[in-house]
Amino acid sequence: MKKTYVIDTNVLIQAPYALQCFEDNHLVLPLVVLEELDGLKKCEGEKGANARVAVRKLEEYRNQGDLLKGVPLENGGTIRIEKNFVNVELPEDLPEDKADNRILKVCKGLCEELKDSRKLILVTKDLVLRLKAQIMGIKAEDFITEQITEEDALYTGRDEAYIPEELVKTFKKKGVSVSDLYRSDEEGNHYPVELEENEFVILKADQSARKTLLGRTKGDRVVPLVYKKSKPYGISPRNVGQYFMQEALMTKAEEAPLVIIRGMAGTAKTFYSLAVGMEKVYNNPTGEYRRIIVCRPNAQFDDDIGFLPGDEKEKIAPLMRPVIDNLEQILDSDEENRYEDENELSDKVMEVFDRGVIQTEALNFIRGRSIAKTYLIIDEAQNMTPNQVKGIITRAGKDTKIILLGDPNQIDRPFLDERTNGLSYAAKYMKGSPLCWQITLSAEECERSVLAMDAVKRL
Secondary structure (H helix, E strand, O other), X not given: OOOEEEEOHHHHHHOOOHHHOOOOOEEEEEHHHHHHHHHHOOOOHHHHHHHHHHHHHHHHHHHHOOOOXXXXXXXXXXXXXXXXXXXXXXXXXXXXXXXXXXXHHHHHHHHHHHXXXXXXXXXXXXXXXXXXXXXXXXXXXXXXXOOOOHHHHOOOOEEEXXXXXXXXXXXXXXXXXXXXXXXXXXXXXXXXXXXXXXXXXXXXXXXXXXXXXXXXXXXXXXXXXXXXXXOHHHOXXXXXXXXXXXXXXXXXXXXXXXXXXXXXOOOOHHHHHHHHHHHHHHHOOOOOOOEEEEEEOOOOOOOOHHHOOOOHHHHHHHHHHHHHHHHHHHHOOOOOOOOOOHHHHHHHHHHHHHOOOEEEEEHHHOOOOOEOOEEEEEOOHHHOOHHHHHHXXXXXXXXXXXXXXXXXXXXXXOOOOOOOOHHHHHHHHOOOXXXXXXXXXXXXXXOOOHHHHHHHHHO
């Protein structure tokens, strides 16, 4: 049974290709959606860019036929614009001049026309609009094409397994075969282990509980960590998660061009990423990278940045304050006396920026660039859309390393959640790629402070 989908504006703003994702069903765009796209097409940043893409796609369909009557789509469905149902009555407490309520009028009118409300579905990223639709007896759904499954969300990039005692020495020299690893249940039964490419592994000797080894999956083998004893910018790992994170960050871009690090606040994601970048570019230059670029998505859909005073650097300064906080700790390791001379500490931080070692940029200014030989950190990547994260990863030029950092449970951007954000999207689709290394840090690996650790467990 073919269905009729009414598409809200916010679906096209987040995923401008969405019109090609509904198989052979019928798509309806209320006239108010065109009006909203028209108002957004001149906006700066991701919102304006996506609005323009959606409008250009609609122009292609217009050239193929009459959009008021319906135009066939590539997948066998149809698309049309609906300008009728202006006389459909809404409940008194829903004002008719609001765009969302005008969409509801179209939905209600179509339900009456189809004589079967089950055939019509409103697709919107707006939870409140979905609630309104339910009150009116209209079926409503989120746009789930980009949504990852619960199973995908559980992947952490790390696992545990046992190895026979006699293979411990072999592992330290050249690693062991994945087929030698196993798990066991309470009854002592052994089960084989399946690992993804580049998945980190905690290995436990089956005869000595205290013998724990750290490795990484490479093809059909688990190999020892190469950078276990490294101390980037004098920083030493404090837990297993940080050993794995250090391995991913220290490995050259040629082998690990994409690193995805997820974890709660206080697990040192940004801190460690900056420390490794500072080690390679500033403290002990290896020639791997020309510079460090740090970006943070503007959670307000890029609306606010254009109205802030000053140049680009001054506009994005409030977004980059967390980066400066971490740099202060990296540049002065003396925790007791670090803040005795604030001016001296500030001068150290400013020197890094003045020399061009670190550059900070707004995410929307990355569009269209090809970034070569750069250590690129995207902080708070959970506030990116799947379309944005695809755009960033495809901007990577030769010898560039991209690090995506974030916590999928801390979404600040409208219409995103823990299963539809760009960070989770990238983690799902890049899992198993030989070019992507992933690690999720656990709540127990919070290192910010005793209070932060306690809050992570309690709140």
